[in-house]
Amino acid sequence: MFSVTTYKNKEVAVFGLGRSGLTAAEALHAGGAKVYLWDDNEKARDKSINLGFDIKKFDELDANNISALVMSPGVPIYGPKINWAAAWAHENDIPIIGDIELFAREINSTPENIRPKTIGITGTNGKSTTTALIAHILQNAGRDVRMGGNIGTGVLSLAPPKAGAIYVIELSSYQLDLTKSLHLDVAIQINVSEDHIERHGTMERYVAAKRNIFANQNSEDYAIIGVDDDFGEELATLLMAKGSRRVIPISSGQFVTCGISSINQFLWDNSSGRANKIADLHNALALPGNHNGQNAAAAFAACRAIGLSDETIVEGIMNFGGLKHRLQKIGTIGKIQFYNDSKATNADASAQALNSFPRLRWIAGGQAKSDGIDPLSRFFPKIAKSYLFGAAAERFSNNLKNFPHEVFETLAQATQKAYQDAIETGDEELIVLSPACASFDQYSDFEARGDDFINVVNDIIAKNQK
Template identity: 50%
Template sequence: MIPVPGYEDQLVTVLGLGRTGITAARALTAGGARVLAWDDNAETRTRAKAAGLELTDLDRADWMDVKALVLSPGVPLTHPEPHRFVKKAAEHDVPVIGDMELFARAMQTLPVDRRPKIIGITGTNGKSTTTALIGHILKKAGRDVRVGGNIGDAVLGLEPPRAHTVYVLELSSYQLDLVQSLHCDVAIWLNLTEDHIERHGDMAGYKAAKFRIFANQSADDLAVIGIDDDHSAGVMSRLKSGGAQQITAISSGHSLGRGVYAIGGKLFDATGNTCHEVLDLASAPALPGRHNAQNIAAAYAALLHIGLSADQMAPAIRSFPGLAHRLEFVGALKHIRFFNDSKATNADAAAKALASFDNIYWIAGGRKKEGGIGSLAEYFPRITKAYLIGEAAGEFAATLASAVPCEMAGTLENAIDLAARDAGSSGRAAPVILLSPACASFDQFRDFEHRGDVFRMLVQSRIGKP
C-alpha cells in the first residue's frame, strides 16, 4: 500500500467503497488522515465493514472541515447529473478528486531523484492488453515494475516505489476526470471511439477527460499517439501545435515516415534516421489481429523511451501469454478453436475481434449500448453464422437480416452448443467460435469477467480440458 501524505489529522470523505474506495480509505488512514467513508449501496457497505472500514453517513456529516472528497470512478461526477455529495462538496468549496490524484500527490512528495517512472495508458479499446504487455516486457527485462490502476490492483494498493521503479497504469476516462497533477513520463493514447457518453455528456467531454493524460508533461516526456482514427489524429495535431512533450506516432495499417508501425504482419521502428523491422507479429500468438498490432507498437514506442532495446523487447513480446477475456484462446475441439473476447462490450471492440479471423461462428448479445452493431457491416462476410443471446438478440437479428444467418440461442450455454454443432459439421477449414458480445453483460451476468469465466468453463467442460 502507498500511504497518502498531506492530510494528517484532517477530514477526508471517501464516496464509493468498491476496490478503489476501500484502498483509498486505507491509504489515507495510513497517511494520518481522518476518513469519513460511505457508499449508497447497502450490500457494498456490508462488504466494506467486513473489510474493516468504519462508515459515516455523509448525509449527516459536517462538511465545514472536510478537505477533500475522494470519489470512486463509478460515482457520477457531472453526468447524467452530479451525485448529491459532489454537489455538497461544491457548496463547501471542497475539492473533488480520485485515487489517481492521491497517488500523484504522494509521488510528488518524494525527492526528484527518487520518483518512479510512470507510464499511463488510455484509449477506448486496448488499454488493458497494452498495460499488461508493457508490464510483462519490463519484468522480462529485470525492471522493478508495478501494474495497476483500472486493471488489477487499485493504484494505492500497489507497493511503494523503490529506486528505479516503473508504474504502468491503465487510466480510464472516469479516472482521468478526477486528476489534476498526475505526471506521466510516457502517456499513451491508443484510440478514441464513441463510448461512455452517459458519463461525459458527449464526445467532446469524453475526449477532454482522456486528454488530461498529457496535462503535466514536459520536454523530457513522451506522448505515444495512435493515429488510425480521426479523433486521435486530431489529438496528434493538437499536441504538435502546442504540446511541450516529445511525440511518437504509432499505426497498425499505415507506414510512417517517423514513428512505430505495423504493416504486412511485421513491426517496424522508424523513430530514428533509418527504418528497420523489429518483429514478425505472427511470432506473438497471444496477440492476434490488427488491434493487437497497435498495442504492440504502443508498448514498443513507450519502452524505447524508458531505455529498453529492441533485442530486449522482441522475445518478451513473443512470450506474452495474453489477457483473460481479450481474445483469449480457450481451447480447441479437433479443428475448432474457441476464443473468449467477453471484454468486447461495444461494437468497436467487437470489430477488432471480427477483423482477426475468418470462418467465424459468432456469439453476440447482452444489454445493448448506443449504436447497436450496424457499424460492423464490413465484417459480416467473415461471419459464417451468429448465435444471439440476451436482451439485444432481437435487435441484432434485425441488423444482421439477410447478411448473416443467425439463430436465437437465448443463453450462452445454448449458443456454445449450437455453434459447436454447426462448426463441426461445416467442413470449413479452421472455424473459430468467438464470444465477442458487442454488449454489456448485466442482463445475464454480474460483469464481463463473469460472462467470460462462464464461457471458458463451458467450453473446457466440452473439450475435456480441466
C-alpha cells in the same frame, strides 16, 4: 500498499465502497487522515463497518471540514444523472477526486532521488493488452514493475514507491476524469472512438477526459499517440506544434514520420526519418490482427523511452502470453477452436476480433452501447452464423435479419448451440465470443462473463474427450 500521507490530519469523504473505494479509505487512514465512508448499498456499508470505518451519510458532516470527496470512478459526477454525493460536493466546493489522484499526489511528493518511473495507458480499445504487454516486456528485462489501475490491482494496493520501480497503469476515461495532478514519464493514448457517452454526456467530454493523461507532462516526457483516428491525429499535431514534450506517433496501417508503425503485421521504426523493419509480428502468437500491431507499436515506443534496447523489447513481444478475455484462445476439440474476447464491450473492439479471422461463428450480446452493432455490418457476410444472448439479442437479431443467426437467453445456451452447429459441418471451425456489449445485464463485469464462457467451453471439451 500505499500510505496516502498528503491528507494527513485532514478529513476526507469516500463514496462507493467497492475495491477502489475501500483501498482508498485504507490508504488514507494509514496516512493519518480522518475518513468518512458511504455507499448507497447497505451490504457495502455493513462490510465497511466490519472493517472499522466510520459510516456517515455526507449531509451529517460539516462540509467546511472536508478536504476532498473520493469517488469510485464509475459514479456520474456531472450531467443529468449526477450522483447525489457529487452534487453535495459541488454545492460545498469540495474537490472530487479518485484513487489515481491519491496515487499521483504520493508519487509527486516522493523525493526525486527515489521517485519511480510512471507509464500510463489509455484508449477506447486495446489499453489492457498494451498495459499487460509493456509490463511483460519490462519484467522480461528484469525491471521492478508494478502493474495496476483499471487492470487487475488498484493502484493504491501496489507496492509503495522506491528507486528503480516502474508503475505501468491502465487509465480509463472515468479515472482520468477524477485526476488533476498525475504526471507521467510516458503517457500513451492508443485510439479514441465513441464510447461511454452515457457517463460523459458528450463526445467532447470523453475526449477531454482521455487527454488528461498528458496534462502535466514536460519537455523530458514522452507522449505516444495513435494517429489512426481523427482525435489522435489532431492531438499529435497539436502537441508537436507546442514542443512541450517528446511526441511519438504510432499507427497500425500507415508509415508515420518520427514514429512506430505496424504494416501488415510487420513492426517498423521510422523515428529517425528512415523506416527500419523491427519485427515480424506474425511470430507473436498472442498478438493476432492489425489492432494488436497498434498495441505492439505503442509498447515498443514506451519501452524504448524507458531505456530498453530494441532487441530486448522484441524478445518480450515475441514471448508475451496474451491477455485473458482479449482474443484469448481457450482450447481446441477436434477441428473446432474457441476464443474468448469478452473484453470487447463495444462495436469497435469486436471489429478487431471479427477482422482477425477469415470466417467464424460469432457469439454476441449483453447490454448494448448506443451504436449497437451497426458499425459491424461489413463483417456480417463472413460470419457463418451469429449466436445472440442477453438484453441486446432481439435488437441485434434485427440487424442480422438477412444473415444466419439465432437468439438465446444465456451465454451458455448460445455456446452449446454454436458447438453443435460446428460439429455438424465436419470442417475446421472458429467459435468466438466477442460480445460488442457491456456485461451488466447478466454479469458483474466482462471478467465474470469471460470466466463463464471459459467454464462452459472447458465443460464441453471435457465431456467430448471421454
